[in-house]
Amino acid sequence: MPKQTTDEDLELLSELGLDTEPDPVSQRSAREEQIIAGFEEIERFVEEQGRLPQHGEDRDIFERIYAVRLDRLRNSEECRVILEPLDSRGLLDAEANTALPSEADLDDEALLASLGVDADLENGITHLTHVRSRQEIKAAEEIAQRTSCQDFNKFKPIFSQVQRDLEMGARQTLKYQDNAAVNKGDLFILDGQKVLVADMGEPFISDYGRSDRRLRVIYDNATESDLLLRSLQRALNKDKTSRRITNPDLGPLFSQGEAEDDVQTGYIYVLRSLSDDPFIAENRSVIHKIGVTGDDVKKRVANAKKDSTYLLADVEIVATFKLSNINRTKLEALLHKFFDNARLDVELKDRFGIPVQPREWFFVPLSAIEEVIEKIQAGTLHQFRYDLETARLTQS
Structure with missing residues (x-):
């Protein structure tokens, strides 16, 4: 039978400086939890993007949802009472970056409905209908970016030679280092496929102030994509098995890491x-x-x-x-x-x-x-x- 905690045990724990009070049980209703969860999504957006979510047809659907949601939270006395103690960034009182553009003639409910969001607070301010998750959208975009490579006959011999070089030891594969350089002609293994950076566009500055370039990436299954440089780097970082294929001039010079049985x-x-x-x-x-x-x-x-x-x-x-x-x-x-x-x-x-x-x-x-x-x-x-x-x- 399990031993019961006595008063003497609690006193001893207290003397040692340990908190003996039981963890408080959350008294929040399901509705309050939903309001807080919706606000936390807005906080994550601000943390990642460094700015408030904005309205506008040119904006990402989730950013538009967050912008409308923030407006509704600000205008709801009930929501402000719940959220103000948690609003460490002052988002409830921060001024919006832009005024509502072409969506101005729609009220909140109509706009949310057009975005596939249930605007009824009684049913939950965070409830989305017919809206895919970010992961689903990202996966769909990756698939959509790949198209059939019409001139694959130019690249097929390259992939065949690379495979022969790997088998003969003329090339080797190295673990891809986070955000390592990517240049024209580089070869990688990504999600089990050989990838060739066939071309690189001119550098430009993205909306987030970072340098980027548009690539032409050829896959060994006769498809291609026009990924951005940073998108390819992120994909290589995310794939824990991604590899860089070395140039044949280098050959197998270094081991992949020193092990106990290395010579x-x-x-x-x-x-x-x-x-x-x-x-x-x-x-x-x-x-x-x-x-x-x-x-x-x-x-x-x-x-x-x-x-x-x-x-x-x-x-x-x-x-x-x-x-x-x-x-x-x-x-x-x-x-x-x-x-x-x-x-x-x-x-x-x-x-x-x-x-x-x-x-x-x-x-x-x-x-x-x-x-x-x-x-x-x-x-x-x-x-x-x-x-x-x-x-x-x-x-x-």
């Missing part, structure tokens, strides 16, 4: 020379050696001053990046190729007097090297180039 395959290392050469000393902060090794980096550079590869001088290790399950040779070649226009042109004589030209030193700041590594991990390096004049990455 440790090395490091990217960045070195700075401690040479007394006047040119190197003057530009020491932007001259770096970039390499990839499977050995311990400290051991590798222990005898740097005897090796022309290290400019016959001691070096400082300024950064290392741990790698797992990568092709070291391919990764190093990719890094050197990307920074080829910044390669340091220097000739030294080794300890035997033979002239040598070290090829792994670059006139590039550490920040640019770190950014390149991030782009490789994201599978987007092919979208950028290194600008020697600005010492920064720019979109190609």
